[in-house]
Amino acid sequence: MDVLGRMLEALHPGGVVLDLQVIRPNPRVEVDGRVVCEIDGEPLFRWADAATAAVDARIAAGDLVEEAVDDHDMRKHYPNGADLVDDVAGSKRRLLESDVPRVRAIEGQVVVHERCRLRRLRLVDGDREASPASGGPLDRRGSTRAVSRRHPSSS
Amino acid sequence: MRPDVWMAMDAAPVAMWSGGGPHDDKSSWALRPRDSRNAEEATAVTPVQQALARLQRPVTSRNLRLISERSVNENPWMKRTLDPGGAHIAALRRLADFGGLRVLEMGCGEGRLTAGIAAEAGHVLSFDPDAESISEAQRSLPAELAERVVFRAASAQEIEIERGAFDLVVFSWSL
Numbered sequence: 001m002d003v004l005g006r007m008l009e010a011l012h013p014g015g016v017v018l019d020l021q022v023i024r025p026n027p028r029v030e031v032d033g034r035v036v037c038e039i040d041g042e043p044l045f046r047w048a049d050a051a052t053a054a055v056d057a058r059i060a061a062g063d064l065v066e067e068a069v070d071d072h073d074m075r076k077h078y079p080n081g082a083d084l085v086d087d088v089a090g091s092k093r094r095l096l097e098s099d100v101p102r103v104r105a106i107e108g109q110v111v112v113h114e115r116c117r118l119r120r121l122r123l124v125d126g127d128r129e130a131s132p133a134s135g136g137p138l139d140r141r142g143s144t145r146a147v148s149r150r151h152p153s154s155s
Numbered sequence: 156m157r158p159d160v161w162m163a164m165d166a167a168p169v170a171m172w173s174g175g176g177p178h179d180d181k182s183s184w185a186l187r188p189r190d191s192r193n194a195e196e197a198t199a200v201t202p203v204q205q206a207l208a209r210l211q212r213p214v215t216s217r218n219l220r221l222i223s224e225r226s227v228n229e230n231p232w233m234k235r236t237l238d239p240g241g242a243h244i245a246a247l248r249r250l251a252d253f254g255g256l257r258v259l260e261m262g263c264g265e266g267r268l269t270a271g272i273a274a275e276a277g278h279v280l281s282f283d284p285d286a287e288s289i290s291e292a293q294r295s296l297p298a299e300l301a302e303r304v305v306f307r308a309a310s311a312q313e314i315e316i317e318r319g320a321f322d323l324v325v326f327s328w329s330l
Contacts, residue, residue: 003261003311003312003330004330006311006312006316007259007261007311007316007324007326008324009316009318009319010259010316010317010318010319010320010321010324011259011319011321011322011323011324012319012320012321012322013319015321015322015323015324016251016322016323016324017323017324017326018247018250018251018323018324018325018326019326019330020243020246020247020325020326020327020328021328021330022328048328051326051330054330055330068250070246070249070250072242072243072245072246073242074237074238074240074242074243075238075239075240075242076235076236076237076238077234077235077236077239078235079234079235083235087235116242116243116246118243118246118247118250120250120251
């Protein structure tokens with residue numbers, strides 16, 4: 001089933017989509033601000049790439065307009081390295097075999113930094129183009145422009 | 156515990172870990188003067204031990220238990236915590252004003268973003284296929300937001316959604 005298509009049906013014309021995805025580069029494992037190693041995020045990136053491609057296809061088809069993109073770092077805290085190793089083992093990420101013993105040996109707090117991208121998209125209203133007042137043309141990377149409180153067509 | 160009790164405890168000696176590691180026979184807990192805490196903090200070897208050192212509590216079995224529970228609850232670095240700095244909800248708010256909107260949140264998990272969205276939105280329908288996560292999301296939602304949020308344990312294929320009923324859809328690593 002086309003999940004994106006189903007969710008877009010839930011939106012009224014002119015409604016907003018916020019799509020949060022992980023992006024490259026690989027997540028960094030840090031202890032006390034020092035980088036210990038990276039986590040291979042490729043399996044998850046491929047998953048995210050497919051989701052992004054689905055959105056991009058909707059943009060190409062004229063169903064969605066990308067209005068803003070916000071790239072930011074997100075942290076995940078672990079009480080120790082063993083907990084991180086266990087978490088990664090059950091996820092779509094991988095630690096290099098050579099890194100596992102020294103990560104597992106970390107007894108204090110471990111922080112993983114991950115890069116994420118949030119995209120704001122607008123469902124195109126068939127009767128009119130995206131309103132400049134509610135985002136208008138594409139504004140890239142770190143936009144702080146806000147969507148109007150309520151789209152006129154929803155009132 | 157009353158704040159004045161905590162303050163009184165602050166005047167007491169500090170619980171410090173002494174030794175090289177959990178398997179070091181010479182390691183032990185000891186009372187130390189508080190001016191030694193920075194050096195001793197550096198030698199604390201586990202998150203709980205580090206928390207005890209930072210919190211500067213006297214060593215009694217009851218206080219150790221209270222301190223440990225309190226520390227784990229109040230210090231996100233003592234347990235696995237995704238995005239304790241709120242980077243995601245901050246990004247959502249940079250790109251959208253949720254004020255009064257009808258929001259559909261797909262893949263809400265344990266409701267990590269739900270409360271932040273519901274604080275501004277008019278109504279939120281949050282769903283996730285994992286029923287346990289939905290239960291946790293319901294438990295963790297502040298009571299004052301409960302009327303604005305409906306949780307459903309369902310997949311994107313299963314959930315019943317009225318066509319055109321929402322102003323905004325959020326996909327959080329879920330598309």
